[in-house]
Amino acid sequence: EVQLVESGGGLVQPGGSLRLSCAASGFIFSSYAMNWVRQAPGRGLEWVSDISASGGSTYYADSVRGRFTISRDNSKNTLYLQMNSLRAADTAVYYCAKGDASYFMAWGQGTLVTVSS
Amino acid sequence: SYELTQPPSVSVSPGQTATITCSGDKLGDKYASWYQQKPGQSPVLVIYQDSKRPSGIPERFSGSNSGNTATLTISGTQAMDEADYYCQAWDSSNFFVFGTGTKVTVL
Secondary structure, X not given: OOEEEEEOOEEEOOXXXXXXXXXXXXXXXXHOEEEEEEEOOOOOEEEEEEEOOOOOOEEEOOOOOOOEEEEEEOOOOEEEEEEXXXXXXXXXXXXXXXXXXXXXXXXXXXXXXXXXX | OOOOEOOOEEEEOOOOOEEEEEEOOOHHHOOEEEEEEOOOOOOEEEEEOOOEOOOOOOOOEEXXXXXXXXXXXXXXXXXXXXXXXXXXXXXXXXXXXXXXXXXXEEO
C-alpha cells in the first residue's frame, strides 16, 4: 500500500523559512516523479512543484518560483520542500502527491503551514 | 496561464445523475483527471486519463473529455458522494492545473 506522510508544518512569521518533508513507502520511490500541492483554507487545490524521479529536473508554479525549492533523497525515500521568504498567501495545507504521468494517484494527509505574525 | 472552470455547485437527488463540467481551451487535447475531496480529508483520484477509474472507485463514476469540456458523471448518486470535486489537466507550459472546484450536494 502506498503511504505518503508529510511533516514539518507549523506557524512561521512572514519572511521566515520552513522545510517540509514527505516520507514515502509502498512503492519504488526512485521510479516516480513527486509533487507538492497546496490548499489555502476554504480554497481550491493549487499545484506547487514537481521533481523528476532522479531529482535532475524541477518545476515550480509562478507563485513560488524563486522562493521554494523541491528536492528528494531517494536513499531515504523522502521528498522535501524548502520554503523561504514566506508570505501570508502561502498559508495552506501542503500535500505531497505521487506523480503518475498526468495525474496524482496517491496523496498524503497534508501538513498545515500558517504564515502570520 | 491555463485555466479550468467548473460550476461552483451542483445539487442532485439521491439515485439521480450528477454531471460536473470542466471547461478549458482545447481541453480535449489533454488528459483530464478528477478528484473527490470530503471535508477534512485529502483528495482522492476518481477518474484519470479522461475516463479510467482507479481500483476501488465505484462504477457509478465515469468521465469523458472532448472539445473544450471534460465531464464527470455520477450515476445513481449516493449520500456518500457529497463532496468537492476538482478536475485537473496537464499542460506542458503550466504543468499541473486544477479546476476551480464544484461542491456536490445530495439533497
